[in-house]
Amino acid sequence: MTSTLGFAILAVLARGERTGYDIAASMRRPLSYFWTAGHSQIHTELQKLLAEGLVSYETEAGPGPQDKKIYRLTGEGTAALRGWITDPPRERPERDELVLKTYAAALADPAALRRLFADQLAKHEARLAEYEREEEAIGGPPGFGDPRWGNYAALRCGLGYERHRAEWCRWMLDQLSESL
Structure with a gap:
C-alpha cells in the first residue's frame, strides 16, 4: 500500500521526470505549505515505489562519479495517483x-x-x-x-x-x- 508520501512523490512526478534531488526541491514549494519530507525519506519511498512498479528510472551521467537516476511515473503509477486523488483522506489525529x-x-x-x-x-x-x-x-x-x-x-x-x-x-x- 502506497503511503501518503509516496503519493506526494507521484504527484510531483506527474508534472515531469525528476531526479531524487529534484523531487526534494519540488517538494519545498508549493508542497511545503502542507507536506514536508527529507532527502532520506524521499529516497526510501522511491525504492518502495520502484518495487511496486509505480515509478521507473533511467540513468544519465551525473556531475560526479556516479550516474544520476531520472524518475518517471509508470502507467500503474498514473492510475494509482488518479484513484487516490478522489479517495477521501485518511483520518489523522490532530497534534498541535x-x-x-x-x-x-x-x-x-x-x-x-x-x-x-x-x-x-x-x-x-x-x-x-x-x-x-x-x-x-x-x-x-x-x-x-x-x-x-x-x-x-x-x-x-x-x-x-x-x-x-x-x-x-x-x-x-x-x-x-x-x-x-
Missing part, C-alpha cells in the same frame, strides 16, 4: 503542540507565555507575508487542468492557515494582556 501548551497554560508564567505567543505571531505573520508576495507574483489562479492550478490551490490553503494562526495568536495576546 502549541494548542496543547495552551491547554495547560494556567500553570505558566504569564510573561513567558506572552513571549511565546508574540514569537509565534511573528513567525506566522512572516510566513503570511511571504505567501502574500507569492500570490501577488502569480496574479491569480491559472485555469483548472493547468498543473499550476494545484500550486495556487495549495498556496490559498497556506494563506488561510497563516491568517487563522496569526489571528489566534493575537487573540491569545489580548487575553493574556487582560489577565495581567
